[in-house]
Amino acid sequence: MRSIAITNQKGGVAKTTTTVNLGACLAQKGKRVLLVDLDPQGNMSSWFGLDIHNLTRSMYNVFLEEVYFEEVLVKTCVENLTLAPSNVALAGVERIFAHEKGRDLILRKRLHPAVDKYDYVLLDCPPSLGLITVNALTFVKEVFIPLETKVLALNGLVTLINTVQVVKERLNHSLEVAGIIACRFDSRTNLSNEVYNQIKERFKEKVFNSIVRENTRLAECPISGKPITLYAPDSPGAVDYKNLAEEVVERENLLKESRK
Numbered sequence: 001m002r003s004i005a006i007t008n009q010k011g012g013v014a015k016t017t018t019t020v021n022l023g024a025c026l027a028q029k030g031k032r033v034l035l036v037d038l039d040p041q042g043n044m045s046s047w048f049g050l051d052i053h054n055l056t057r058s059m060y061n062v063f064l065e066e067v068y069f070e071e072v073l074v075k076t077c078v079e080n081l082t083l084a085p086s087n088v089a090l091a092g093v094e095r096i097f098a099h100e101k102g103r104d105l106i107l108r109k110r111l112h113p114a115v116d117k118y119d120y121v122l123l124d125c126p127p128s129l130g131l132i133t134v135n136a137l138t139f140v141k142e143v144f145i146p147l148e149t150k151v152l153a154l155n156g157l158v159t160l161i162n163t164v165q166v167v168k169e170r171l172n173h174s175l176e177v178a179g180i181i182a183c184r185f186d187s188r189t190n191l192s193n194e195v196y197n198q199i200k201e202r203f204k205e206k207v208f209n210s211i212v213r214e215n216t217r218l219a220e221c222p223i224s225g226k227p228i229t230l231y232a233p234d235s236p237g238a239v240d241y242k243n244l245a246e247e248v249v250e251r252e253n254l255l256k257e258s259r260k
Helices: 015-028 043-047 059-063 088-096 103-114 131-139 153-170 190-206 216-224 236-259
Strands: 002-006 033-037 081-084 120-124 142-148 176-183
Touching: 002 015, 002 131, 015 033, 015 043, 015 081, 015 120, 015 142, 015 176, 015 216, 015 236, 033 043, 043 216, 059 088, 059 103, 088 131, 103 131, 131 153, 142 153, 153 176, 153 190, 176 190, 176 236, 216 236
Parallel strands: 002 120, 002 142, 033 081, 033 120, 142 176
Antiparallel strands: none
16 A cells, blocks of 8 residues: 655645546556545545535544544545545644644554555645644655646745655654656746756656646636546546556556565
8 A cells, every 4th residue: 555645835736636636547547546635625525526514524523533534435436536525624633633742643543544455545735734744744655746837836845855854754764755746837938847857857766757737627627526537538637647647656566676
């Protein structure tokens, strides 16, 4: 089982878009995929058509140990793709556990017994480096960082990687930044190309070769209640995320080969 936090403290970088569509592409390849919505905005849950304002069970209840994790899971419109939903109530977790001992390990305790049957567990993190994100980083082994190809994005990337390193040293020695994903890429601009080349030069093999281009169909996709593979399967966005999923699996296979 691969556990991956998809995170960036900056909003609007295609974090939820990447979690949904990468998850859908992996599921369509026959992988058993679990999506965990850890953003109090509940964008990923809304994407799949849930009424997030009337959820009776969500990740908020899992954090508070009011329900078992398995009890909040819902099926999606994609075979092999399961969702753990969230809504604005989750924001209260930061306050409730602010002074709790072991607060950074809550998610690990709640999820570990329930996730072994999945091939991939993808966590959509909030756009912050607070308690919920730290819990996600303490649970997973890998971090994928969607990065908007704009010059200011590089500053935030360094901050995030430093945070991952602190969590690795203090709470989760298995944690690694396993991939940086160039998103909202506009090939017509020199800026997008320059930023991509800069991150490739600095972070080398951690940067995926697959690039997610700026695409109207991707922007429309959340309103449809479907991932891009069902909403517009022939669009550039669908092609890009299929390529990314291929690369994710390919890297996994290469790693397995190297360990033999």
